[in-house]
Amino acid sequence: MKIHKYDTVIVGAGGAGMRAAIESTKRSRTAVLTKLYPTRSHTGAAQGGMAAALANVEEDNWEWHTFDTIKGGDYLVDQDAAEILAKEAIDSVLDLEKMGLPFNRTPNGTIDQRRFGGHSRNHGEAPVRRSCYASDRTGHMILQTLYQNCVKEGVEFFNEFYVLDLLLTDVDGVKKSSGVVAYELATGEIHVFQAKSIIFASGGTGKFFKVTSNAHTLTGDGQAAAWRRGLPLEDMEFFQFHPTGIWRMGILLTEGARGEGGILRNKDGERFMEKYAPVMKDLASRDVVSRSIYTEIREGRGCGPEGDHVYLDLTHLPPEQLDAKLPDITEFARTYLGIEPYTDPIPIQPTAHYAMGGIPTNVEGEVLADNTTVVPGLYAAGEVACVSVHGANRLGTNSLLDINVFGRRAGIAAAEYSADHDFVELPEDPAQKVVDQVERLRNSTGTERVTELRQELQECMDANVMVFRTEQTIKTAVEKIGELRERYLNVSVQDKGKRFNTDLLEAIELGNLLDLAEVMAVSALARKESRGGHYREDFPNRDDVNFMRHTMAYREVGADGKESIRLDYKPVVQTRYQPMERKY
Amino acid sequence: MSTPTLDKHSAALDAAENTASHAIKVTFRIRRFNPEVSEEASWQDFELDIDPKERVLDALHKIKWEQDGTLTFRRSCAHGICGSDAMRINGKNRLACKTLIKDINPQKPITVEAIKGLTVLKDLVVDMEPFFQAYRDVMPFLITKGNEPTRERLQTAEDRERFDDTTKCILCAACTSSCPVFWNDGQYFGPAAIVNAHRFIFDSRDEGGEQRLEILNDKDGVWRCRTTFNCTDACPRGIEVTKAIQEVKRALITRRF
Ligand SMILES: Cc1cc2nc3c(=O)[nH]c(=O)nc-3n(C[C@H](O)[C@H](O)[C@H](O)COP(=O)(O)OP(=O)(O)OC[C@H]3O[C@@H](n4cnc5c(N)ncnc54)[C@H](O)[C@@H]3O)c2cc1C
Ligand code: SF4
Ligand code: FES
Numbered sequence: 001m002k003i004h005k006y007d008t009v010i011v012g013a014g015g016a017g018m019r020a021a022i023e024s025t026k027r028s029r030t031a032v033l034t035k036l037y038p039t040r041s042h043t044g045a046a047q048g049g050m051a052a053a054l055a056n057v058e059e060d061n062w063e064w065h066t067f068d069t070i071k072g073g074d075y076l077v078d079q080d081a082a083e084i085l086a087k088e089a090i091d092s093v094l095d096l097e098k099m100g101l102p103f104n105r106t107p108n109g110t111i112d113q114r115r116f117g118g119h120s121r122n123h124g125e126a127p128v129r130r131s132c133y134a135s136d137r138t139g140h141m142i143l144q145t146l147y148q149n150c151v152k153e154g155v156e157f158f159n160e161f162y163v164l165d166l167l168l169t170d171v172d173g174v175k176k177s178s179g180v181v182a183y184e185l186a187t188g189e190i191h192v193f194q195a196k197s198i199i200f201a202s203g204g205t206g207k208f209f210k211v212t213s214n215a216h217t218l219t220g221d222g223q224a225a226a227w228r229r230g231l232p233l234e235d236m237e238f239f240q241f242h243p244t245g246i247w248r249m250g251i252l253l254t255e256g257a258r259g260e261g262g263i264l265r266n267k268d269g270e271r272f273m274e275k276y277a278p279v280m281k282d283l284a285s286r287d288v289v290s291r292s293i294y295t296e297i298r299e300g301r302g303c304g305p306e307g308d309h310v311y312l313d314l315t316h317l318p319p320e321q322l323d324a325k326l327p328d329i330t331e332f333a334r335t336y337l338g339i340e341p342y343t344d345p346i347p348i349q350p351t352a353h354y355a356m357g358g359i360p361t362n363v364e365g366e367v368l369a370d371n372t373t374v375v376p377g378l379y380a381a382g383e384v385a386c387v388s389v390h391g392a393n394r395l396g397t398n399s400l401l402d403i404n405v406f407g408r409r410a411g412i413a414a415a416e417y418s419a420d421h422d423f424v425e426l427p428e429d430p431a432q433k434v435v436d437q438v439e440r441l442r443n444s445t446g447t448e449r450v451t452e453l454r455q456e457l458q459e460c461m462d463a464n465v466m467v468f469r470t471e472q473t474i475k476t477a478v479e480k481i482g483e484l485r486e487r488y489l490n491v492s493v494q495d496k497g498k499r500f501n502t503d504l505l506e507a508i509e510l511g512n513l514l515d516l517a518e519v520m521a522v523s524a525l526a527r528k529e530s531r532g533g534h535y536r537e538d539f540p541n542r543d544d545v546n547f548m549r550h551t552m553a554y555r556e557v558g559a560d561g562k563e564s565i566r567l568d569y570k571p572v573v574q575t576r577y578q579p580m581e582r583k584y
Numbered sequence: 585m586s587t588p589t590l591d592k593h594s595a596a597l598d599a600a601e602n603t604a605s606h607a608i609k610v611t612f613r614i615r616r617f618n619p620e621v622s623e624e625a626s627w628q629d630f631e632l633d634i635d636p637k638e639r640v641l642d643a644l645h646k647i648k649w650e651q652d653g654t655l656t657f658r659r660s661c662a663h664g665i666c667g668s669d670a671m672r673i674n675g676k677n678r679l680a681c682k683t684l685i686k687d688i689n690p691q692k693p694i695t696v697e698a699i700k701g702l703t704v705l706k707d708l709v710v711d712m713e714p715f716f717q718a719y720r721d722v723m724p725f726l727i728t729k730g731n732e733p734t735r736e737r738l739q740t741a742e743d744r745e746r747f748d749d750t751t752k753c754i755l756c757a758a759c760t761s762s763c764p765v766f767w768n769d770g771q772y773f774g775p776a777a778i779v780n781a782h783r784f785i786f787d788s789r790d791e792g793g794e795q796r797l798e799i800l801n802d803k804d805g806v807w808r809c810r811t812t813f814n815c816t817d818a819c820p821r822g823i824e825v826t827k828a829i830q831e832v833k834r835a836l837i838t839r840r841f
C-alpha cells in the first residue's frame with residue numbers, strides 16, 4: 001500500500017473533472033485520479049452541443065434559458081441553481097472558445113448556434129437557436145480542449161487508477177472527508193490518497209440498463225462509494241431515456257439531427273410528434289418524445305417485422321448539410337447498420353442516457369450529508385452530482401454546460417478550501433475495506449458469474465424501470481435486484497492476477513451497479529406520480545401537492561448488519577417560477 | 585407533405601431489420617501475453633458462435649465473459665469515439681468497436697494482436713505513455729499573445745474549416761503504431777503528434793506556430809516521415825494523416841500557414 005498526500009484530489013477526468021482540475025491546479029497541489037485515460041472519458045461521446053444564451057444568431061437571454069431549464073425539469077429543478085447555470089453559461093462557452101475550442105462559426109465569425117429540444121424563445125413561444133456546437137462532436141472537442149489545457153497547466157494525472165472508496169473521518173462528531181482509496185490497474189496495488197479536499201467527478205451510471213448510450217465504464221463508482229459511506233443520493237428515480245438511440249444498440253443519434261430538421265416517423269410514414277407536441281413537435285423535451293415513440297410502438301405503429309422501433313428520417317435534408325453538420329452520426333448508421341442516411345430512414349428506439357440524480361450538492365459543489373449539512377472538504381460535479389439543475393428531466397445541451405459551470409465552481413471552491421484548511425487525519429487502516437473487497441473477489445470460489453448477473457440486471461431494468469413504470473413492474477425490479485445482490489455475494493472471477501485485472505474490476509463495477517439500481521427502483525416505487533423522466537402509468541399525472549420535493553435516499557445498516565434503504569425528502573428551491581402544466 | 589418513408593424502404597434497410605440473428609462459427613486467434621504467467625507471448629484460438637453483424641469488440645467481450653476472463657483489452661465507448669481499443673486485426677490497425685466481423689472474412693480465423701511499436705503489457709494492452717508523451721511534446725494547446733478579447737475570438741467559417749480534419753483525432757494510436765519509421769525508432773514523434781500539431785498550426789487563432797514548427801523540425805520530427813500512407817489507411821476517423829504531415833512539412837519550408 002502506498003500513501004500519497006495532495007491538497008486537492010479529483011476523481012475523474014471527464015469534462016467536469018478536467019474543468020475542475022484546470023482551476024484547482026492553479027491554486028493548490030492537485031492530483032486527478034481517473035480509471036480511464038482522460039481523453040477516453042465519455043464526455044467525448046457527446047454530440048449535439050452546449051447551451052448558452054449568447055444570442056449570436058437570434059434574440060435570446062439567460063432568463064429564457066433559466067425558464068426552459070426549470071420547465072424542462074418539470075419544476076423539480078432548484079431554481080437558484082438553474083439561474084446560475086444559465087447566467088454562467090455565457091462565460092463558460094466563451095472560456096472554452098478562448099481555451100481553443102473550435103466551435104462552428106456564423107458568417108460573421110462568431111460562435112454558431114442551433115436549435116435543440118426544449119430550448120425556446122420567450123417562455124415557450126418557438127424553438128430558439130441556443131446550442132453552441134462543433135459539428136456533431138461537441139463533447140469530443142470539449143474533452144480534447146480541456147485535456148489540452150490540462151497539459152498546458154501541468155495537471156498531474158494518475159491514469160487507470162480506480163477509486164473504490166471514500167474516506168471520512170469523525171472529527172468531534174463531524175464527518176469530514178480525509179481521502180480516497182484507489183486501485184492501480186497496471187499493478188493491482190492499493191493507494192491511499194490523503195487530501196484536504198476531494199472532488200468526485202466520476203460520471204454517470206447508465207450501464208445498469210441494457211440499451212444505453214453510455215460507455216461500458218459508466219458504472220456509478222462515485223455514487224456507490226459515497227452511498228456506502230452513508231451519504232445520501234438524491235432523485236435517483238429520475239433517469240433520462242433519449243428518444244433516438246440506434247435500434248437495439250443504443251448508440252446515440254444526437255437530438256441535433258432533429259434540430260437540423262430530422263423527423264420521426266412511424267411505420268405509416270406519419271410525423272407522429274405533431275399529435276403529441278403541436279408546437280415543438282420533434283423537438284419537444286426528451287421524456288415527452290420517448291413516451292410518444294413507445295406509445296406508437298405499443299399501439300401497433302412501430303416499424304420492422306417486430307414493430308419495435310420507429311424511424312429517424314433525414315432523407316429530405318441535403319447531403320451537404322448532413323456532411324457538414326452531422327458527419328459522425330450519419331457514419332454510425334453506415335458503420336453499424338449498413339444504412340445510407342441520405343436515402344434511408346434510420347431505425348431508432350429510446351436509449352438510457354443520463355442520470356439526473358446523484359450525490360447531492362449545493363451550488364458551490366459542496367456535498368450534502370442531509371438536506372442542509374455539508375461534508376467539509378467534499379465536493380461533487382458533473383453527472384455524478386445532483387445540484388439540482390436538471391430536476392426530473394435534463395434538457396439537451398444542459399449537461400455539457402453543467403460540467404463546465406459546476407466543474408469550474410467545484411474546482412475553485414475545493415482549492416480555496418484546501419488553502420484554508422489542514423489535512424484531516426486518515427481513519428485507522430484506511431485501505432482495509434478495499435483490500436478486503438479485492439481479496440474476497442480474487443479468492444472467491446463462488447459459482448456465480450459476473451456476466452450473467454449483469455445481463456439479468458440489465459434486462460430487468462429495461463423491462464421494468466425504463467420509459468413506462470408501474471407499481472408492479474417496479475416491485476418486480478426491486479425483488480429481482482435483491483435476488484441478484486444475494487447472488488453477487490457468491491460471485492467469482494477467473495483472473496486471479498495483479499496485472500491489468502479487468503476481470504476483477506468488472507466484478508467490482510457490477511457491485512456498484514447493483515447497489516445503485518436498488519436505490520433507483522426503491523426511490524421510483526415511492527414516487528407515486530409522473531414527472532419528467534419518471535413516468536408511472538398507475539399515476540399518470542404530476543402531483544405537486546405530495547411530490548414537489550426531492551427524494552433523498554439513505555443506506556441504513558441495522559444492528560444485525562442488514563442493509564436497508566430509508567427515503568426522506570428535501571424541498572425544491574423555488575424563486576420566481578410557479579409550477580405550470582408542461583406543454584410543448 | 586410528409587415523405588412516405590415506406591417507399592424508401594430499401595434493400596439495405598431490409599437487411600438491417602432482418603431480426604433473426606444468424607450466428608456463425610468464428611475462430612479468433614489472439615496473441616496472448618501475461619508476464620505473470622510466462623515471459624513468452626503465444627497465439628490462442630477461441631471458437632465462438634456470433635452474428636457476423638456484431639463488432640470485433642463484441643466477440644472479445646463474449647470470449648472474456650463466457651470463456652476466459654483473463655483475456656485483457658481496453659475499451660469504453662464501444663462506438664469509435666474514445667480511442668481505447670486500437671488493435672491489429674488481421675494484420676491491420678483498427679478499432680475493435682468499429683470493425684464488424686462480417687467485413688473481415690469470418691470464414692478464416694481472425695487474428696487479433698496488440699498494436700506494434702509500443703510495449704505490450706498484457707494481451708492487447710500496450711504502454712501508451714510514450715505515445716502521449718510525444719503528443720504533449722508538440723504543445724497541443726492554443727497559444728495566443730496579447731490581451732484576451734471580452735467576447736469570443738472571431739474566426740471565419742473558412743478559417744475554421746482549414747483545420748477541421750485534424751480536430752477529429754481521438755488519440756487512438758492506430759496511425760502511429762502502423763508507421764514503419766516509428767516501429768524502428770520510438771523517438772520519432774509519430775503521425776498522431778504531428779496531426780495534433782497541425783490542428784493548432786493551421787488554426788487562425790493560434791500564435792504558437794513558429795514554436796511548434798521548430799519542435800517538429802527536430803531530427804525526430806516530421807522529416808522522418810517516409811510517406812508510406814499506412815497512417816492514413818489506419819485512421820478510424822478518416823483523417824488524411826499523410827496530407828496533414830505534408831502540409832506541416834510545406835509550412836516548415838515556406839513558413840506560411
Ligand atoms: C452519447 C452521449 C451524447 C451526449 N450528448 C450531449 C450533448 O450533446 N450535450 C450535453 O449537454 N450533454 C450530452 N450528453 C451528456 C454529457 O455528455 C455527460 O453527462 C457529461 O459529459 C458527463 O461528464 P462528466 O465529466 O460528469 O463524466 P464523464 O465524462 O463520464 O467522466 C467520468 C470520469 O470519471 C472517471 N471515473 C469513473 N469512475 C471512476 C473511478 N472509480 N475511479 C477513478 N475515476 C473514475 C472516468 O475515468 C472519467 O474520466 C451526452 C451523453 C452521451 C452518453
Ligand atoms: S490521427 Fe487517426 S489514427 Fe492517428 S491517433 Fe488520431 S484518430 Fe487515431
Ligand atoms: S471502445 Fe471507444 S473507440 Fe472503441
